[in-house]
Amino acid sequence: MSAITAEHENDDHHHDHGPEKGFLRWIVTTNHKDIGTLYLFFALAMFFVGGTMALIIRAELFEPGMQFVTPQFFNSMTTMHALVMVFGAVMPAFVGFANWLIPMMIGAPDMALPRMNNMSFWMLVAGVLLLASTLFMEGGAPASGWTLYPPLVLQTGAALPFAIFSVHLLGISSIMGAINIIATIFNMRAPKMTLMKMPLFVWTWLITAFLLIAIMPVFAGAVTMLLTDRFFDTSFFDAAGGGDPVLYQHIFWFFGHPEVYVMILPTFGIASTIIPVFARKALFGYSSMVYATAAIAFLSFIVWAHHMFTVGMPMSGELYFMYATMLIAIPTGVKIFNWTATMWRGSMTFETPMLFSIAFVVLFTLGGFTGLMMALAPVDFQYHDTYFIVAHFHYTLVPASIFILMAGGYFWLPKWTGNMYDERLAKLHFWLSAVSVNILFFPQHFLGLAGMPRRIPDYAVQFSDWNMVSSVGAFIFGFSQLMFVYIVVKTIKGGTGEKVTDEVWEGAAKHSLEWTLPSPVPYHTFATPPEKIPSEHF
Amino acid sequence: MKTKQLFAGLFLMALSLGTAQADYTLNLMEGVTSISRDVYGLHMLVLWVCVFIGVGVFGVMFYSIYFHRKSRGYKAANFHESTKVEIIWTVIPTVILILLVIPATRVMIEMDDVADSEMTIKVTGWQWKWEYEYLDTGIHFFSSLDEASNKARQLNSGIDPRTVANYLLEVDKPLVVPVNTKIRFLFTAADVIHSWWVPDLGWKKDAIPGFVNDAWTSVEKAGTYRGQCTELCGKDHGFMPIVVIAMEKPDYEKWVVEQKGLAVENASAAVKEWTKEDLVAKGEKVYANNCASCHMPDGAGLAGTFPAITASAVVTGDISAQVDLMLNGKGMMPAFGQMLDPVDFAAVSTFIRNGLGNSVGDAIQPSAVKALQAAVPEVVYDDDE
Numbered sequence: 001m002s003a004i005t006a007e008h009e010n011d012d013h014h015h016d017h018g019p020e021k022g023f024l025r026w027i028v029t030t031n032h033k034d035i036g037t038l039y040l041f042f043a044l045a046m047f048f049v050g051g052t053m054a055l056i057i058r059a060e061l062f063e064p065g066m067q068f069v070t071p072q073f074f075n076s077m078t079t080m081h082a083l084v085m086v087f088g089a090v091m092p093a094f095v096g097f098a099n100w101l102i103p104m105m106i107g108a109p110d111m112a113l114p115r116m117n118n119m120s121f122w123m124l125v126a127g128v129l130l131l132a133s134t135l136f137m138e139g140g141a142p143a144s145g146w147t148l149y150p151p152l153v154l155q156t157g158a159a160l161p162f163a164i165f166s167v168h169l170l171g172i173s174s175i176m177g178a179i180n181i182i183a184t185i186f187n188m189r190a191p192k193m194t195l196m197k198m199p200l201f202v203w204t205w206l207i208t209a210f211l212l213i214a215i216m217p218v219f220a221g222a223v224t225m226l227l228t229d230r231f232f233d234t235s236f237f238d239a240a241g242g243g244d245p246v247l248y249q250h251i252f253w254f255f256g257h258p259e260v261y262v263m264i265l266p267t268f269g270i271a272s273t274i275i276p277v278f279a280r281k282a283l284f285g286y287s288s289m290v291y292a293t294a295a296i297a298f299l300s301f302i303v304w305a306h307h308m309f310t311v312g313m314p315m316s317g318e319l320y321f322m323y324a325t326m327l328i329a330i331p332t333g334v335k336i337f338n339w340t341a342t343m344w345r346g347s348m349t350f351e352t353p354m355l356f357s358i359a360f361v362v363l364f365t366l367g368g369f370t371g372l373m374m375a376l377a378p379v380d381f382q383y384h385d386t387y388f389i390v391a392h393f394h395y396t397l398v399p400a401s402i403f404i405l406m407a408g409g410y411f412w413l414p415k416w417t418g419n420m421y422d423e424r425l426a427k428l429h430f431w432l433s434a435v436s437v438n439i440l441f442f443p444q445h446f447l448g449l450a451g452m453p454r455r456i457p458d459y460a461v462q463f464s465d466w467n468m469v470s471s472v473g474a475f476i477f478g479f480s481q482l483m484f485v486y487i488v489v490k491t492i493k494g495g496t497g498e499k500v501t502d503e504v505w506e507g508a509a510k511h512s513l514e515w516t517l518p519s520p521v522p523y524h525t526f527a528t529p530p531e532k533i534p535s536e537h538f
Numbered sequence: 539m540k541t542k543q544l545f546a547g548l549f550l551m552a553l554s555l556g557t558a559q560a561d562y563t564l565n566l567m568e569g570v571t572s573i574s575r576d577v578y579g580l581h582m583l584v585l586w587v588c589v590f591i592g593v594g595v596f597g598v599m600f601y602s603i604y605f606h607r608k609s610r611g612y613k614a615a616n617f618h619e620s621t622k623v624e625i626i627w628t629v630i631p632t633v634i635l636i637l638l639v640i641p642a643t644r645v646m647i648e649m650d651d652v653a654d655s656e657m658t659i660k661v662t663g664w665q666w667k668w669e670y671e672y673l674d675t676g677i678h679f680f681s682s683l684d685e686a687s688n689k690a691r692q693l694n695s696g697i698d699p700r701t702v703a704n705y706l707l708e709v710d711k712p713l714v715v716p717v718n719t720k721i722r723f724l725f726t727a728a729d730v731i732h733s734w735w736v737p738d739l740g741w742k743k744d745a746i747p748g749f750v751n752d753a754w755t756s757v758e759k760a761g762t763y764r765g766q767c768t769e770l771c772g773k774d775h776g777f778m779p780i781v782v783i784a785m786e787k788p789d790y791e792k793w794v795v796e797q798k799g800l801a802v803e804n805a806s807a808a809v810k811e812w813t814k815e816d817l818v819a820k821g822e823k824v825y826a827n828n829c830a831s832c833h834m835p836d837g838a839g840l841a842g843t844f845p846a847i848t849a850s851a852v853v854t855g856d857i858s859a860q861v862d863l864m865l866n867g868k869g870m871m872p873a874f875g876q877m878l879d880p881v882d883f884a885a886v887s888t889f890i891r892n893g894l895g896n897s898v899g900d901a902i903q904p905s906a907v908k909a910l911q912a913a914v915p916e917v918v919y920d921d922d923e
Contacts, residue, residue, distance in 0.1 A: 071773040144770065151729065244748075286619070310733060315647065333628075337623075348608060348612075349607070350607075373588065376638065454768075455775060459776070460705055
């Protein structure tokens, strides 16, 4: 420990230039910490934009009958809610954490390609603004669901080409970010930081970055084919011209299934980082965690058609995709067992990051169970496109990805700002979130099983009660998240006034390099690579 | 303290999962076919497997959370790897999966077998209604949301949906099938992708324009079974329900005879000369069922998306241009040439010229429409089965 502390005093000699003064700092910055902050704040803003759309949906569904919006606008809301949450909130938030943490975790001074880093952020902003602008266009925003299936999506009004170009921009931004992360991890690790000594968050992002490079061009290709079908008389997806609408679905889900793992693998990484710290024990089965992550990533490329069991594939296809999908349960199970074994005979404390992480393990497992149920193709003929699947994927996204993003926020905020957040308020935020998220999504299982299709603006009266419960949960959950903003802002402005130690959390420096740096972290860190690296897991 | 709350929360969740078993309405329905019961059995099997695993994993986790905590003075152990347990918890789930896959494969094979079916019904999805064709008897009709639901579901209609019988799950003309008969369904669509789902039959199948999918059922109990479109198909996706009435075979035979009589009546109605007043009166109903959801009940349209009928240049102009547009469709406007019979088509064509604030004064006869419809080529589907 003391050797490490001595070393970063050494850093101060190189600490000769700070950030650009004034507002321009946030426009031209190439500093990984500034760009990380930009990504995180942008993601948080989009989380509230997407959340507002979700509340419009839940308000309309509070009661049977149409009270607030037209069916067309309702469809725009479900579509835009998904696109904004996926591409504007969850993915950028994880890129924000990657920017902040990967260099500090591997002992690098910055990302490998800092200027590209800046460009990928601003391209993301451009892409999301372009997407948001479609809300004000003639014919409204895209209303075909975030999957943009033809032929329906081709009925979109003036918004269609803008939405497509927005996807292109978001894709370029993601690919640039992914290249940057891979280049950083492969080239800038401290000398003793071998691949199998990297923190799991770095590992999961490395694998995620490869997924992104593989899939974003596929999605860009698919939407470009939509563009030419609409404007240049091609017939990729039009049977009348020899094309096939189902072809689009195959291409889309070849992108779409790995895409959902882009949102969950870094989640696994942060959970694997937080749980050992508060269990005061090394992560159980480090290498099996790495292999399981790689296995999940590989499997994600060969299971796509389980999203489309009902399109009328030949039976051999249905069986293959059923078997392949079920295999995913094995590496995912290994991860859940490893987290449990990490807690087992630990010396646990339950600060807010740990609470969110435990809730993640439990509620993600519920989402995994319903995933296993849907893997069985004949049963999926009942579940498909009902609220059962809405419940499933929200369990794997909200109390999983979103909860872990919150956990990561509370976990690293003291390190980043040097100030402690208000633990009492944070715990209140956790309990409100954890309870309301279940009020929100658990009843949707019942609705789906009882026969309520998804993406409908109005429903038969027997679905009234659980929809009402779900909507109440949605509003409690949505407004609870304002607490997070309050707590973050308060922490940045000085927090509880208590000065945090370099380690912040007891024993954290044993787990990962960033806790060996001073709190708050200086603008430039690891100008010279650290000589000693934490060796918890060997 | 906090752990107790966590426990309480999880206990409540477990309890609600428990009621999912006890209370039938919260769970998947067993349905009325052998397939739907097989599917239900699989669903319960995998649900119990998940409950079993969940109790095990969460049990260990919460034991640990309760006992292995710093506040109880528990000192952390120092283990962090064991190849043996990693192998155990890889192999056991694999065995469980294999046990699940065997019955699932059996059901899948059974579902896929449409051979030896006794009759065939072709289902075509339209924005936003279903078309049914009984290929063996030639019975053919469209089925759309019933008028009461359609009125109540308009934005701020002022009608409480709870007062509408089978709100959003009632149609003007249900699909009628005989019980204990293996029926093959063929699915296709005219515009965008739809999906035909009646939960009691145990499956759903996508209806895809330009392609034909098949599935089969054999309903074991007479009754009325309701479902909905389950593939997002545009603004009125939530408003194209499915109603299947399964009848005992003699009742079904009677229904078939009735339908054939109706077809003859319709054919003679199509050749007789109609007065303008009769056409307008009939056209008003046709308009409400087919046109009002886009062009609005008062014909005002929706700015930017759906043109107004009132004072429309097309509707107040040359009648043959208007009829041509209705026959062949344009952009989002479906081709009604195949959707409406000659009487309904002539009636609604005449109604919009002489109602909704228009007063052109002319009319078109069903016989003239019939001739025009015959000139429109049938859509040819590519059957890849």
